[in-house]
Amino acid sequence: ELGDQRIPYLGPSDHGFQQLWETSYSGLALRRSCSLPEELHGRVEAALLTLRRRGCFLRDLVKVRDRDVFTAVSRVLLGQPGTTYRYLDTRLFTIPWPAGSTETETTGLGPQEKPVAELKHSLSGYHIEDEEDEDQQIGQGCSNLNPAKTSCPGPAQFNVTLLNYMDPAAMSQLKEEPYYGMGKMAVGWHHDENLVSLSPVAVYSYSCHEDDKGEGVRIGLKVAWDIHTPGLTLPLQSGDSYYLRDDLNRTHQHCVLAGDSARFSSTHRVAECSTGTLDYIQSRCREALSNLSTDPETGTHSLLSLLPATLQGYEEIHNEVEFEWLRQYWFQGQRYTRFCSWWARPMEQLENDWREMELMVRLHRDPLGPSNNTYYESVYRKVCVSAVVSVCVVTLQSWAVGGTLVSLKQPRPELCSLSLSLSLSLSLSLSLSLSLSLCTLCLRQCGVLSSNHI
């Protein structure tokens, strides 16, 4: 619709910026660096650099408009133990931050990285109304920009933070922002996915080499599906935080415009994880496996219920654990086991559960047959027997034909050859059809062929 035209956008130095913010972007709030304790900035900086040095930041392979692409930014997810976050068809597995006050728990984070987890407290307790008090406590003249002083419903219970890192100097192919001409993008236009409804998103921004001349990082905002309202860009200094509040994330899209220097961000969210926690998938597995019974003496397995609804239920769970968890973990989650072993054991357990569900599917297809290795051995035996039987049949028939010919003393030669070829082809086709039907039977029992095929 736009062709080569560009939609206008406003930055802080443009006339009407403040008014545009108040009218069309009121859910956006900026919290200047000076309103957080200096000491916290220092510790967070050290923590981010440690995470980078340990190689924790990795680019994700995600799906965008049916294409698999690597994100330009490198990422790592921290959060409540056992939580995952799903975006663009990729499930991220948290490196756990300390859960509550039980500091003795293995957290996955070393002491140097913990301040990143502390950030969530500082950012979540933020009330717009507290602004003036905080300013007085922390520093005079610290002006935050929250044109619309709407109230916050209460401290957000952030359960994850997705950390981003990118050094634009190391990235040769950053995309240009296409609609407004805002410049090169580190993160393209998007809504944050997989959040509980109205979850705020609180982002802490840290730029390395702030003093260098050159362009700083900015975030871009636009109203979704709207080419009339001007866009908005907001420059961020190192240590600044910004908030997407109310339903801003739903009604608007945001992007990150890469400056010239390397930059980290810590993006705190309340992930919708009703189907995204380890507890959840473990309980699903328990539900499926409750239909499997094992004889304690013989070790033979059987299904307790053959009701279609039960069978369909555990086939769904079988798929869910395989596609949403095991494959996602092997594909991308286990890259983090170098830094954090938290997921290794639970994932092994899920894999065992998945194997049991495989067994259940086989039992379901062949409720009478044994359902482990002995089953395949018996199928193999049947195939062998069918081969031997066919060979015997051919031999016997040839022998019978030969005997008949011998008993007809001085046979007429033409009669002889005719009857020989007739009986040979008869015996061959007989044994062929016999072995074919035996093989079909075996394959059907293995579940390779369904009755429709037959």
Ligand SMILES: O=C(O)CCC(=O)C(=O)O
């Ligand atoms: O880095 C930022 O400021 C925001 C990044 C972002 O939008 C995201 O991670 O979803």
Ligand SMILES: [Fe+2]
């Ligand atoms: Fe985002």
